[in-house]
Amino acid sequence: MRHFAAVCSVLLSALVVLAFASPGAAQVAQAVDRPAISASAVPPGPRKGLNIEAELTPLMRWAGPGSTAVVAVRQKIAPGWHTYWRNPGDSGGATTLDWILPAGVSAGDIVWPLPERQRLMSLVNYGYSGEVYLPVPVEIPASARPGETLPLVVEALFLVCSDQMCVPEPLTLRLDLPIREGEPPLDPRHGAAIQRTLEAAPRPAAIDAAVSLADGVLTLSATGGPLAGSDIRQAWFFPFEGGLIDHAADQMGQRGPQGVTLSVAQGGEIRAKGLTGPIAGVLATDAGAWEIEARPGPPLAGATGLGALSGEAASAAKTSMGLADIGRAALFALIGGLILNLMPCVFPILAMKAASLAANAHEARAARRDGLLFGAGVLATFLVLAGLLLALRAGGQAIGWGFQLQSPAVIAGLALLMLAVGLNLSGVFQIGSGLQGAGSGPLSRLPGGVGAFFTGVLAVVVAAPCTAPFMAAALGAALLMSWPAALAIFLMLGLGLALPYVAISFSPGLLRRFPRPGPWMDRLKGVLAFPMYGAALWLAWVFARQGGEDALGLFLVAALMLAFGLWLAGINQSRRAEGGTAVISAVAATLALVLAVALAGVAASQARAPEAAADSGPLASRPWSEAAVREAQGAGRPVLVNFTADWCVTCKINERAALSSPRVAQALEQANAVYLVGDWTRRDDAITRELERRGRSGVPLYLVYPAGGGEPRILPQLLTEGVVIESLRSAR
Amino acid sequence: MLRRFIPLAACLALLAACQQQPTAPATETADTSAAAPAAQDGLAPAFTLVDAEGAQRSLADFRGKTVVLEWTNEGCPYVQKHYTGAMQALQREAVADGVVWLTIVSSAPGTQGYVEGETARAFKAKHEAAYTHLLLDPTGEVGKLYGAKTTPDMRVIDAQGRIVFEGGIDDRPTNKVEDLEGANNFVRAALEDVEAGRPVRTAFAQPYGCAIKYPETVEG
Numbered sequence A: 001m002r003h004f005a006a007v008c009s010v011l012l013s014a015l016v017v018l019a020f021a022s023p024g025a026a027q028v029a030q031a032v033d034r035p036a037i038s039a040s041a042v043p044p045g046p047r048k049g050l051n052i053e054a055e056l057t058p059l060m061r062w063a064g065p066g067s068t069a070v071v072a073v074r075q076k077i078a079p080g081w082h083t084y085w086r087n088p089g090d091s092g093g094a095t096t097l098d099w100i101l102p103a104g105v106s107a108g109d110i111v112w113p114l115p116e117r118q119r120l121m122s123l124v125n126y127g128y129s130g131e132v133y134l135p136v137p138v139e140i141p142a143s144a145r146p147g148e149t150l151p152l153v154v155e156a157l158f159l160v161c162s163d164q165m166c167v168p169e170p171l172t173l174r175l176d177l178p179i180r181e182g183e184p185p186l187d188p189r190h191g192a193a194i195q196r197t198l199e200a201a202p203r204p205a206a207i208d209a210a211v212s213l214a215d216g217v218l219t220l221s222a223t224g225g226p227l228a229g230s231d232i233r234q235a236w237f238f239p240f241e242g243g244l245i246d247h248a249a250d251q252m253g254q255r256g257p258q259g260v261t262l263s264v265a266q267g268g269e270i271r272a273k274g275l276t277g278p279i280a281g282v283l284a285t286d287a288g289a290w291e292i293e294a295r296p297g298p299p300l301a302g303a304t305g306l307g308a309l310s311g312e313a314a315s316a317a318k319t320s321m322g323l324a325d326i327g328r329a330a331l332f333a334l335i336g337g338l339i340l341n342l343m344p345c346v347f348p349i350l351a352m353k354a355a356s357l358a359a360n361a362h363e364a365r366a367a368r369r370d371g372l373l374f375g376a377g378v379l380a381t382f383l384v385l386a387g388l389l390l391a392l393r394a395g396g397q398a399i400g401w402g403f404q405l406q407s408p409a410v411i412a413g414l415a416l417l418m419l420a421v422g423l424n425l426s427g428v429f430q431i432g433s434g435l436q437g438a439g440s441g442p443l444s445r446l447p448g449g450v451g452a453f454f455t456g457v458l459a460v461v462v463a464a465p466c467t468a469p470f471m472a473a474a475l476g477a478a479l480l481m482s483w484p485a486a487l488a489i490f491l492m493l494g495l496g497l498a499l500p501y502v503a504i505s506f507s508p509g510l511l512r513r514f515p516r517p518g519p520w521m522d523r524l525k526g527v528l529a530f531p532m533y534g535a536a537l538w539l540a541w542v543f544a545r546q547g548g549e550d551a552l553g554l555f556l557v558a559a560l561m562l563a564f565g566l567w568l569a570g571i572n573q574s575r576r577a578e579g580g581t582a583v584i585s586a587v588a589a590t591l592a593l594v595l596a597v598a599l600a601g602v603a604a605s606q607a608r609a610p611e612a613a614a615d616s617g618p619l620a621s622r623p624w625s626e627a628a629v630r631e632a633q634g635a636g637r638p639v640l641v642n643f644t645a646d647w648c649v650t651c652k653i654n655e656r657a658a659l660s661s662p663r664v665a666q667a668l669e670q671a672n673a674v675y676l677v678g679d680w681t682r683r684d685d686a687i688t689r690e691l692e693r694r695g696r697s698g699v700p701l702y703l704v705y706p707a708g709g710g711e712p713r714i715l716p717q718l719l720t721e722g723v724v725i726e727s728l729r730s731a732r
Numbered sequence B: 001m002l003r004r005f006i007p008l009a010a011c012l013a014l015l016a017a018c019q020q021q022p023t024a025p026a027t028e029t030a031d032t033s034a035a036a037p038a039a040q041d042g043l044a045p046a047f048t049l050v051d052a053e054g055a056q057r058s059l060a061d062f063r064g065k066t067v068v069l070e071w072t073n074e075g076c077p078y079v080q081k082h083y084t085g086a087m088q089a090l091q092r093e094a095v096a097d098g099v100v101w102l103t104i105v106s107s108a109p110g111t112q113g114y115v116e117g118e119t120a121r122a123f124k125a126k127h128e129a130a131y132t133h134l135l136l137d138p139t140g141e142v143g144k145l146y147g148a149k150t151t152p153d154m155r156v157i158d159a160q161g162r163i164v165f166e167g168g169i170d171d172r173p174t175n176k177v178e179d180l181e182g183a184n185n186f187v188r189a190a191l192e193d194v195e196a197g198r199p200v201r202t203a204f205a206q207p208y209g210c211a212i213k214y215p216e217t218v219e220g
Helices: A002-026 A190-198 A269-273 A323-340 A347-359 A364-399 A408-426 A432-439 A448-462 A462-481 A483-506 A508-513 A522-547 A551-575 A583-606 A626-634 A649-658 A662-671 A685-693 A721-731 B004-019 B035-040 B077-082 B086-098 B117-127 B141-145 B184-196 B215-218
Strands: A051-059 A068-077 A083-089 A095-099 A116-120 A122-128 A129-138 A149-161 A164-179 A208-214 A217-223 A235-239 A253-254 A259-265 A278-286 A288-296 A639-644 A676-681 A701-705 A713-715 B048-051 B056-058 B065-073 B100-105 B133-136 B153-157 B164-166
Touching: A051 A149, A051 A164, A051 A408, A068 A149, A068 A164, A068 A190, A083 A149, A095 A483, A129 A190, A164 B077, A217 A278, A217 A288, A235 A259, A235 A323, A269 A639, A323 A483, A364 A448, A364 A483, A408 A522, A408 A551, A408 A583, A448 A483, A483 A508, A522 A551, A522 A583, A551 A583, A626 A676, A639 A649, A639 A685, A639 A721, A649 A721, A662 A721, A676 A685, A701 A721, A713 A721, A721 B004, B048 B133, B077 B086, B086 B184, B117 B133, B153 B184, B164 B184
Parallel strands: A208 A288, A639 A676, B065 B100, B100 B133
Antiparallel strands: A051 A068, A068 A129, A083 A122, A095 A149, A116 A122, A149 A164, A208 A217, A217 A259, A235 A278, A253 A259, A278 A288, A639 A701, A701 A713, B048 B056, B065 B153, B153 B164
């Protein structure tokens, strides 16, 4: 019987630990609704509508003449409302921008960030909520004079909708953009956010895509480019036009070595007219999002065969912890509470109290009342603890601490916490052993029900040395979960702790079924340390995946320091219990623990994604000159020309995104191409003439000359790797 | 004996409970069953609704005539754009030609666009409309039956009971009144085709406007 109890307890405790860990893991966040005027009549700065505040903000503090500046329409949308993407989905309308610009200045198309799918039962819309930037490239003419300011005005029409209604909000926005020479810094207020939006926005990437129609289902296959050989688990297709697909239907997917295939229900337009042309849109995956154009044709090879994709996409509507998950966590907390009764510091006391209760069995009603009040005392104490914790967390979040399982710092902290808990259970150090003797305080000696209530409170306090490990685990889990879940866990722990005593108060005969206190309790405590070590190991593994080998190394050293520090603390405690002052061990323990925490912090900050593509740095290039181009073409080699300038931000973004990876270097090699860079920082006349010849007033400008000679092809201004590689391939 | 079994049973029950995969987020399948019947065989599904005056009206009552269904919500900016005069004019034209124009409100009670009793009776005069009947669909059943998604959303049903046009009313999906000028009104074109006995040239247009406030929509 006792062995059975021990084995089962081990299993239960292991499951308890995993339960605390798995809801957190499962909760990995899945990543979020015009009159003609003269420029001078419009005030600059943010404008407020009913449910939206909008502003025209620049990426950089100023723009150079002849450059491409980027400005963004910043939307701050009231909670519960949203605006729409270029294809709004089943209802609503896209944001439209009408520009009023000075002569020579022209604005390009909006660089739309990836939208969220917003579901209203049977309708699905593609849109944005919260704070969104819509970047737009603006060409500044070379004739702009440094020192002047260009007024950029845009009439923006936002359709802002909630679940209940839609309100069109026309706002006229103005930005006065200074023109200056030299490299502009990022705009201090919003520059970084706009840059992030630009870098993350979906762009073409030389992905080959085909679509075919059968039985009302469109089969879209996409291969090549960044899809080839990548580990994609989720994908979703957002078409640029409505009526092509059924926006509300699930998209079943398959993945293959070269790419993915999606099956999408047809939309009304296709149903009425059939598949008459290519379908363009954004393919969003958990590895990135790109623009694709699928031409009608049979499915491409290599897009199936490696299994199914999940239907939920990277930008699916946020799912919070479901009722089933909370229920499961609560159940495990209850069992955890029950196990707490078996701990060495809880069990003997409860056994004594229960025995005295059983002895007064003839006062059945009083006994039952006392039992219930004891339970109430326990639950109240746990509630207070939970409340404190949630208040702390809310306060922390207000300051800006986020407690998410994706953050390496949080993972490192949790892993160290589990290790500390395991060491405590193994007996390396004690927590609050001073309270152990307070078996019955003055409050609990109060007569009747009140005494019983405070006995309950006391039970929790006294049990602290042994329950602390479980409390710590519950704490860790509660920090990550929503507040109903956290509250449920704490209450269930309390309920589990109180349950046996309450049960006995209702039926004293049960006491006979309880095992007697004995050395097996310490053994149990020691065994329960190992699930905690297991949890620490699992968290360390997650940390390694998130942070890479170097960060893991630092973390392991931190863990070692922690173990050492806690051992020293244990020595300190036993010395003091013997009556000494033990200063040395106290100091040493503190030092070691501080070092451990510091190392863990450094490890977390060093964490970087291990698969991050190593930047091979700038490609080998030669300075541009017309002679160099002629020479290369004479030798039968294609030429890639990059006109850039130090102060040109778009140039820098493109170079980072599309011109510095090993794949591009490889493509250059395979094409036997020459890479020439024209630096226009000081406005070299020769380059100016070349730009004018190509009909451009500024940088960046990308040209690819074919191998056999002839006119160059001009690449798009917002460049991607795929475009460069594809153009080099066709230039051979 | 029982004492030994209780912990064993508890362990097994717990292990069994843990075998369950973590519940995948419930995939909400779109309610496409309603849209399918209307589309597949082209026949307009039968329905019966109560009109603003309280009389029962069925689609079957109008067999042999061309019927236009118009989903509306007077609070929606897109509907308001059309109700500055264009929709009323089209209604008058159509009714004068013998077409039965049924304006349907599928908004759930308490949501934008919902009308009942006195407000329903006053709707026609308030908007100077020229429809034949205003039908009230507060449960959203008929809207779902026809797969109506937005306001405005249009259906043109010929005398034999087949849907010959469905979708958006014109090719300018904005809420700006200026965009009425020069817009290609698909309903007018479809009615002309039906009267001339030709097959309708544009049988489908992408619907646009505000989402219909079906009952679940608002609580979701």
